[in-house]
Amino acid sequence: xxxxxxxxxxxxxxxxxxxxxxxxxxxxxxxxxxxxxxxxxxxxxxxxxxxxxxxxxxxxxxxxxxxxxxxxxxxxxxxxxxxxxxxxxxxxxxxxxxxxxxxxxxxxxxxxxxxxxxxxxxxxxxxxxxxxxxxxxxxxxxxxxxxxxxxxxxxxxxxxxxxxxxxxxxxxxxxxxxxxxxxxxxxxxxxxxxxxxxxxxxxxxxxxxxxxxxxxxxxxxxxxxxxxxxxxxxxxxxxxxxxxxxxxxxxxxxxxxxxxxxxxxxxxxxxxxxxxxxxxxxxxxxxxxxxxxxxxxxxxxxxxxxxxxxxxxxxxxxxxxxxxxxxxxxxxxxxx
Amino acid sequence: xxxxxxxxxxxxxxxxxxxxxxxxxxxxxxxxxxxxxxxxxxxxxxxxxxxxxxxxxxxxxxxxxxxxxxxxxxxxxxxxxxxxxxxxxxxxxxxxxxxxxxxxxxxxxxxxxxxxxxxxxxxxxxxxxxxxxxxxxxxxxxxxxxxxxxxxxxxxxxxxxxxxxxxxxxxxxxxxxxxxxxxxxxxxxxxxxxxxxxxxxxxxxxxxxxxxxxxxxxxxxxxxxxxxxxxxxxxxxxxxxxxxxxxxxxxxxxxxxxxxxxxxxxxxxxxxxxxxxxxxxxxxxxxxxxxxxxxxxxxxxxxxxxxxxxxxxxxxxxxxxxxxxxxxxxxxxxxx
DNA sequence: TATGTCAGTGTTAGCGCTAACATAATGGCT
DNA sequence: AGCCATTATGTTAGCGCTAACACTGACATA
Numbered sequence: 078x079x080x081x082x083x084x085x086x087x088x089x090x091x092x093x094x095x096x097x098x099x100x101x102x103x104x105x106x107x108x109x110x111x112x113x114x115x116x117x118x119x120x121x122x123x124x125x126x127x128x129x130x131x132x133x134x135x136x137x138x139x140x141x142x143x144x145x146x147x148x149x150x151x152x153x154x155x156x157x158x159x160x161x162x163x164x165x166x167x168x169x170x171x172x173x174x175x176x177x178x179x180x181x182x183x184x185x186x187x188x189x190x191x192x193x194x195x196x197x198x199x200x201x202x203x204x205x206x207x208x209x210x211x212x213x214x215x216x217x218x219x220x221x222x223x224x225x226x227x228x229x230x231x232x233x234x235x236x237x238x239x240x241x242x243x244x245x246x247x248x249x250x251x252x253x254x255x256x257x258x259x260x261x262x263x264x265x266x267x268x269x270x271x272x273x274x275x276x277x278x279x280x281x282x283x284x285x286x287x288x289x290x291x292x293x294x295x296x297x298x299x300x301x302x303x304x305x306x307x308x309x310x311x312x313x314x315x316x317x318x319x320x321x322x323x324x325x326x327x328x329x330x331x332x333x334x335x336x337x338x339x340x341x342x343x344x345x346x347x348x349x350x351x352x353x354x355x356x357x358x359x360x361x362x363x364x365x366x367x368x369x370x371x372x373x374x375x376x377x378x379x380x381x382x383x384x385x386x387x388x389x390x391x392x393x394x395x396x397x398x399x400x401x402x403x404x405x406x407x408x409x410x411x412x413x
Numbered sequence: 414x415x416x417x418x419x420x421x422x423x424x425x426x427x428x429x430x431x432x433x434x435x436x437x438x439x440x441x442x443x444x445x446x447x448x449x450x451x452x453x454x455x456x457x458x459x460x461x462x463x464x465x466x467x468x469x470x471x472x473x474x475x476x477x478x479x480x481x482x483x484x485x486x487x488x489x490x491x492x493x494x495x496x497x498x499x500x501x502x503x504x505x506x507x508x509x510x511x512x513x514x515x516x517x518x519x520x521x522x523x524x525x526x527x528x529x530x531x532x533x534x535x536x537x538x539x540x541x542x543x544x545x546x547x548x549x550x551x552x553x554x555x556x557x558x559x560x561x562x563x564x565x566x567x568x569x570x571x572x573x574x575x576x577x578x579x580x581x582x583x584x585x586x587x588x589x590x591x592x593x594x595x596x597x598x599x600x601x602x603x604x605x606x607x608x609x610x611x612x613x614x615x616x617x618x619x620x621x622x623x624x625x626x627x628x629x630x631x632x633x634x635x636x637x638x639x640x641x642x643x644x645x646x647x648x649x650x651x652x653x654x655x656x657x658x659x660x661x662x663x664x665x666x667x668x669x670x671x672x673x674x675x676x677x678x679x680x681x682x683x684x685x686x687x688x689x690x691x692x693x694x695x696x697x698x699x700x701x702x703x704x705x706x707x708x709x710x711x712x713x714x715x716x717x718x719x720x721x722x723x724x725x726x727x728x729x730x731x732x733x734x735x736x737x738x739x740x741x742x743x744x745x746x747x748x749x
Numbered sequence: 750t751a752t753g754t755c756a757g758t759g760t761t762a763g764c765g766c767t768a769a770c771a772t773a774a775t776g777g778c779t
Numbered sequence: 780a781g782c783c784a785t786t787a788t789g790t791t792a793g794c795g796c797t798a799a800c801a802c803t804g805a806c807a808t809a
Contacts, residue, residue: 091566095765106789111767121787136564141541142481143765146794151478153521153542162507162718164500171498174524178535183542185489186522188510199514205477206489206519228472230427309701331701338705365645365667366702369674382498431795442759447797457757479795482764 094135103131114139145207153183154392155203157213159191159278163307165329165362165381166214169236172385173212180393182209191278191307193218197225204229210392215279216240232395234388238280239402246399248387252280255377255405256287259326259359262407264295268324268357271300274315274336275328276307284361288326309335316343316356324357324413330367330376333360337374337412348372350411357413372411379405430471439467450475481543489519490728491539493549495527495614499643501665501698501717502550505572508721509548516729518545527614527643529554533561540565546728551615552576568731570724574616575738582735584723588616591713592623594743595662595695600631602749604660604693607636610651610672611664612643620697624662645671652679652692660693660749666703666712669696673710673748684708686747693749708747715741 100107105124112120113128120128131137145151154177158166174184187203189196200222203211210232217223226233226244233245238252256273263271271292273285285302292300301319305311312327312335319325327333337358340346347353348371360367360376367374380403387401436443441460448456449464456464467473481487490513494502510520523539525532536558539547546568553559562569562580569581574588592609599607607628609621621638628636637655641647648663648671655661663669673694676682683689684707696703696712703710716739723737 093566097765107765108767108790109788112788115767119787124787136560138537138540138561138565140543140765142478142487142543143794144767145478146482146796147765147767149767149794156522160507161497161510162500162503164498164503167498167500167503170522171496171524174497174522175526178523178538181538183538184522186492186506186510186520187514188507190511201474202514202517202519204474207476207478224472225474229474230429309705313705331705334702335705338707341707366670369645369649369671370706371674371677433795443795444760444797445758448758451797455757460757476795479764480797482766483795483797485764485797 093140094137096137096139099128099131099135099137102135103128151207151209152181153185153206153208154389155185155187155206155208155211157187157189157196157199157203157211159189159214161186161188163329164364165379166237168381169214169385169388172382173389174385175382176386176389177392189218193222197222200225210234212236212388212392216243218279232392234391236384236388238283239400243400246388246391246401248384248391248401248403250379250384250403250405252283253287255361255379256284256289256326257291258287258405258407259284259377260288260291260295260300262409263324263326263357263359263413264292264297266324266351266357266413269297270322271297271324271326272303272319272322273300273326273328274303274305274312274319275332277304281328284326284328305332312336313339313342316340316345322356325359327358327360330360330362330364330374333358333374333376333412334364334366334370337370337372346372348411351375351409351413354411354413359407359413363408367410375410375413376408377405378408379403429476430473432473432475435464435467435471435473438471439464487543487545488517489521489542489544490725491521491523491542491544491547493523493525493532493535493539493547495525495550496643497522497524499665500700501715504717505550505721505724508718509725510721511718512722512725513728525554527612529558533558536561546570548572548724548728552579554615568728570727572720572724574619575736579736582724582727582737584720584727584737584739586715586720586739586741588619589623591697591715591741592620592625592662593627594623594741595620595713596624596627596631596636598743598745599660599662599693599695599749600628600633602660602687602693605633606658607633607660607662608639608655608658609636609662609664610639610641610648610655611668613640617664620662620664641668648672649675649678652676652681658692661695663694663696666696666698666700666710669694669710669712669748670700670702670706673706673708682708684747687711687745687749690747690749695743695749699744703746711746711749712744713741714744715739 096110097107100110113125187199196218212234214237216235236248238249273288275281309331312332315336316339345355360374363376363378367376383403432446433443436446449461523535532554548570550573552571572584574585609624611617645667648668651672652675681691696710699712699714703712719739
């Protein structure tokens with residue numbers, strides 16, 4: 078009485094219906110049902126409609142796990158970011174997911190939390206799911222991670238930097254040059270006592286190096302470098318630790334805005350243009366917030382979503398240019 | 414000459430080694446290799462070490478796709494958010510991923526972009542991968558989505574609100590009460606011309622309703638409601654469209670900060686306390702930025718990461734309380 | 750000695766699906 | 780009439796792994 082043929086649509090089975098169950102009920106073979114899903118043009122319209130009706134009746138949801146095993150295509154992409162709670166990386170993930178999802182790819186997300194051991198673990202976990210590509214922010218921190226990725230023989234896209242010896246593809250910008258650009262601007266503005274505040278992850282460090290090298294090349298004192306917690310509240314009191322400084326490059330906009338809050342408390346912030354600021358401040362990231370505060374924040378603008386979309390494209394097309402420099406832009410507003 | 418036994422570790426095969434290849438090379442059966450991975454205590458130490466050495470030599474990466482099919486456990490959780498580029502949702506994803514990743518679960522991320530058709534598509538795509546649970550921000554927008562989730566017979570956690578008829582579990586707060594709390598505070602402060610600005614998604618609308626109902630219950634004029642784009646730049650000019658208003662509740666902190674930028678341009682912002690502000694502004698989300706700007710932003714604080722961690726816990730333990738109200742907190746600073 | 754227990758390992762079957770190769774039926778062409 | 784291309788559908792085998800059970804030998808127990 079409770080054979081497949083008498084199963085009611087209103088009371089779904091405890092166990093998810095399979096493709097074979099659909100096939101049996103529609104009076105066709107399993108492969109025909111499979112074709113309705115994958116190559117509907119190759120199925121006669123009447124057959125197709127009948128099968129689609131049965132699918133609806135049974136509430137059939139295809140099992141992509143089985144499909145992936147049989148076809149050796151998982152239609153998934155692994156994404157590894159330091160943290161998703163940093164809006165610039167979130168923009169990148171949004172950009173790539175907007176590109177990949179319409180094409181039927183799922184995003185498997187993992188966070189390293191700036192921890193190289195965790196990074197390696199997450200990389201292994203991602204690869205176990207046999208994604209068709211891996212997109213990561215930055216380069217692998219360890220040789221093990223690097224080897225894992227090379228041996229996987231799938232497209233690998235490193236983003237947010239331009240490594241000298243990439244594993245495969247790259248979509249990013251030159252963090253060193255960004256540091257140079259900021260230093261050049263501040264020096265030209267007549268600033269003499271420069272400092273860099275922010276994290277010490279590899280990308281921030283590249284910015285620092287560009288910044289420092291350019292300052293030194295101009296015969297000025299070596300800039301100070303203050304390594305801060307990822308939490309921007311430390312930047313609010315950073316000013317007290319940088320006496321005499323007249324210009325600051327912050328590794329990201331959050332730190333820049335925090336630093337400005339400290340300047341305001343110290344009476345060192347004007348609502349006027351950059352030239353009136355006792356201490357110039359430049360950020361990086363071009364957060365929307367930077368345009369909303371007063372004085373408006375000068376910053377290095379980087380298009381996180383474009384990096385994401387480009388990375389997604391690079392995973393799909395295996396040929397062509399594998400190194401895309403998306404550049405950056407020094408956006409000058411009132412803070413410096 | 415090129416049998417499995419003579420395969421070199423230095424030159425990995427083009428095709429990923431399988432568990433059987435490891436077994437053959439180690440002179441054991443496949444199941445023993447499987448046990449090394451899953452239940453190492455049940456394998457003799459010498460055997461285990463030998464197998465582990467072979468795994469390293471071959472660069473073996475387990476295939477979880479096949480494992481999932483065989484064991485009917487995917488060790489993955491589907492997560493659906495409106496957008497990941499909104500820091501409050503990113504905090505939630507970070508929180509749940511921090512809880513799930515150490516337990517061996519992968520996060521499959523999908524974005525609806527506040528589009529109910531896309532939401533249903535992504536829900537179907539997620540379910541095709543047979544996740545062991547689904548965590549979503551908000552409730553399904555359509556009956557189809559709801560049915561899909563109910564039929565999946567896996568734990569479903571709705572977050573960021575407290576639906577009256579949840580599908581399964583819930584981790585969130587009462588958006589209506591948040592609106593009431595803000596209205597109560599502003600009315601008590603003597604504000605008379607109130608307005609609400611922000612999006613019109615279901616959660617923002619609940620906040621608006623609570624806000625409006627409380628204002629009306631106090632005999633004041635019905636507050637105005639200005640529906641803005643997600644992009645906060647519209648909020649900068651919102652003030653011009655709200656003449657005479659003396660207090661504003663913004664659906665999120667970004668809009669609040671944008672609105673304050675508009676007030677500053679209009680000369681209606683003071684650096685002093687709330688009582689000195691010609692127009693009070695309250696946000697929602699408690700962005701770090703709100704503490705850094707001047708005047709500091711008053712806001713409804715919601716712990717996005719706690720919502721994420723709680724949601725993750727709810728997916729793992731099927732029994733117990735299935736409805737967790739994480740509450741909110743009205744944090745009063747200088748803006749209102 | 751017979752029996753049981755347990756650690757360690759193996760055999761078999763199958764998860765749900767798809768690639769690759771049949772097969773059957775139809776109609777157009779020479 | 781005979782042949783071929785084309786469309787629609789089916790059969791077979793297997794993807795890489797694990798659940799469930801089966802087996803073996805060493806040792807303990809009665």
